[in-house]
Amino acid sequence: MAASAQPREGSVLLGALGIGMFLLAWEIIGQNRWLGLTWPALSEVVAFLLTPSRQALFLRALTASLGSLAVGYCLGLVTGIAAAMLAHTVSPMRASLDTMSAFIHAIPSIALAPLFIVFLGRESTPAALAALSTFFVMYVTTTSSFASSRPEWIDLMRVLGASRLTRLRMLDIPAAIPIIVGGMRLAAPSALIGVIIGEWFGASRGVGVLIINAMQNFQIPLLWSAVVLAVIVSLSLFALLGLLQEYAERRFR
Amino acid sequence: MSATGTAKESGLPVGPAPSVQVRDVVKKFSLDDGQPLLALDGISLEIAAESFVALIGPSGCGKSTVLRMIASLDTPTSGSVTVNGNPPAALAANHRLGVAFQDHALLPWLDVRRNIELPYRVSGVPVDDERVAQLIALVGLTGLERARPKQLSGGMRQRVAIARSLVLRPEVLLLDEPFGALDAVTRRHMNHELQRIWTEEKLTTLLVTHSVDEALFLADRVLVMSGRPGHVIQSLDVPFARPRTVETTRSELFHQLQDELTAALDSRAEH
Numbered sequence: 001m002a003a004s005a006q007p008r009e010g011s012v013l014l015g016a017l018g019i020g021m022f023l024l025a026w027e028i029i030g031q032n033r034w035l036g037l038t039w040p041a042l043s044e045v046v047a048f049l050l051t052p053s054r055q056a057l058f059l060r061a062l063t064a065s066l067g068s069l070a071v072g073y074c075l076g077l078v079t080g081i082a083a084a085m086l087a088h089t090v091s092p093m094r095a096s097l098d099t100m101s102a103f104i105h106a107i108p109s110i111a112l113a114p115l116f117i118v119f120l121g122r123e124s125t126p127a128a129l130a131a132l133s134t135f136f137v138m139y140v141t142t143t144s145s146f147a148s149s150r151p152e153w154i155d156l157m158r159v160l161g162a163s164r165l166t167r168l169r170m171l172d173i174p175a176a177i178p179i180i181v182g183g184m185r186l187a188a189p190s191a192l193i194g195v196i197i198g199e200w201f202g203a204s205r206g207v208g209v210l211i212i213n214a215m216q217n218f219q220i221p222l223l224w225s226a227v228v229l230a231v232i233v234s235l236s237l238f239a240l241l242g243l244l245q246e247y248a249e250r251r252f253r
Numbered sequence: 254m255s256a257t258g259t260a261k262e263s264g265l266p267v268g269p270a271p272s273v274q275v276r277d278v279v280k281k282f283s284l285d286d287g288q289p290l291l292a293l294d295g296i297s298l299e300i301a302a303e304s305f306v307a308l309i310g311p312s313g314c315g316k317s318t319v320l321r322m323i324a325s326l327d328t329p330t331s332g333s334v335t336v337n338g339n340p341p342a343a344l345a346a347n348h349r350l351g352v353a354f355q356d357h358a359l360l361p362w363l364d365v366r367r368n369i370e371l372p373y374r375v376s377g378v379p380v381d382d383e384r385v386a387q388l389i390a391l392v393g394l395t396g397l398e399r400a401r402p403k404q405l406s407g408g409m410r411q412r413v414a415i416a417r418s419l420v421l422r423p424e425v426l427l428l429d430e431p432f433g434a435l436d437a438v439t440r441r442h443m444n445h446e447l448q449r450i451w452t453e454e455k456l457t458t459l460l461v462t463h464s465v466d467e468a469l470f471l472a473d474r475v476l477v478m479s480g481r482p483g484h485v486i487q488s489l490d491v492p493f494a495r496p497r498t499v500e501t502t503r504s505e506l507f508h509q510l511q512d513e514l515t516a517a518l519d520s521r522a523e524h
Binding site for chain 1: 324325326345346347348350352354356358360361362371372374375376427
């Protein structure tokens with residue numbers, strides 16, 4: 001444990017350096033207009049994002065997107081994990097559930113979005129697309145995580161006379177938690193993609209709406225600001241769930 | 254307890270009658286290339302109630318397979334394994350079996366106390382706090398109840414695993430090289446502790462080991478298995494009175510039996 005601290009600090013430093021250089025390059029390219037008018041400097045985008053008169057606009061968009069994200073993500077999380085548990089405990093259902101989730105995943109969400117608009121309406125489509133992509137990631141990670149119970153633990157449960165359900169509760173779920181949390185971390189950015197695509201198809205507000213409107217009206221600083229906002233949301237969720245994953249690994253391994 | 258009851262009702266003699274019976278068991282495995290492998294060739298053995306039997310043999314002779322069959326983790330190709338006249342699975346289903354594996358198999362997310370309580374929780378029997386505390390004391394881990402397995406040494410983990418195997422007062426205790434991964438000093442220490450615990454609990458016990466010393470020190474009877482395909486080639490009743498001490502292991506007779514068993518192992522080991 002102590003030995004791994006040193007290289008980790010090094011890699012964090014290296015990562016920060018890389019990000020710093022990227023941001024600096026962004027700024028210099030923008031300041032000098034090397035890539036034309038559509039590439040603003042970082043400072044311009046930040047200034048635009050922080051303009052007091054636009055705070056309300058961004059806040060409204062952000063709340064709408066985060067709301068859809070929360071609903072869709074939680075829905076996908078619960079159904080994905082539940083389906084995986086069903087496949088694990090009722091083995092005959094495993095093959096069909098596997099096929100179904102792969103099938104759902106194979107349909108591009110951009111093709112599904114218009115269908116969802118017709119079925120569910122404009123306001124529910126972002127959450128529905130987020131739920132769908134979260135479902136797939138959670139189903140796949142949870143089913144494979146149940147294979148992480150070590151054989152000697154399975155033997156132990158058998159000699160103790162554990163029923164299938166007892167084994168699921170006392171062994172398979174706790175052993176799977178670190179991997180499930182890892183899946184939650186991967187699912188968050190893909191859920192956000194679902195939300196933004198859903199919003200493009202005509203939601204009334206949201207970061208996706210902001211992006212598509214700014215693009216169509218050639219509002220370059222607004223477009224970049226909206227994209228930066230989406231990136232910030234995605235990265236913060238990824239980092240937050242990373243902390244949760246670290247905790248889960250300490251606690252369950 | 255219930256299984257003993259059925260044994261009485263079915264008219265089987267109780268007391269010295271064999272508790273565990275392995276009769277003419279053959280086990281064939283098929284290898285990856287489809288070649289059949291004869292692991293056990295008609296092995297028979299009995300473990301009398303409340304006696305301690307040690308099974309020794311060269312590695313790969315199938316001694317662990319015998320133990321796994323009694324634990325209902327494996328099934329014979331032919332022949333029969335019974336515990337009190339019932340199939341071994343009945344014993345596990347009734348939560349009357351205790352097993353300590355080669356690998357401690359502790360659950361890393363539970364602390365020492367919770368790991369030892371696990372058989373209660375799996376079987377739905379209310380946790381007997383006094384029994385758990387007593388066993389923790391018996392294996393010398395008082396004060397470490399809240400420690401997690403990764404914070405313990407290898408010897409401590411095995412002691413937790415042994416406490417867990419004993420906690421429900423099982424009818425049959427199976428020990429599959431529980432000290433195999435420990436250094437010689439810790440191992441000897443663990444053998445003394447196990448003897449002390451066993452003398453208090455008096456369980457029908459099978460110990461699988463490749464250590465002649467360990468078998469002689471702990472068991473009432475030592476069975477020697479040949480190399481593959483495995484069968485019993487020698488049975489020795491250990492004459493030492495209990496409690497056995499370091500003095501016992503230094504006696505002339507101990508050395509003599511040790512040589513005899515080692516010779517039996519060597520003569521039939523796989524070449």
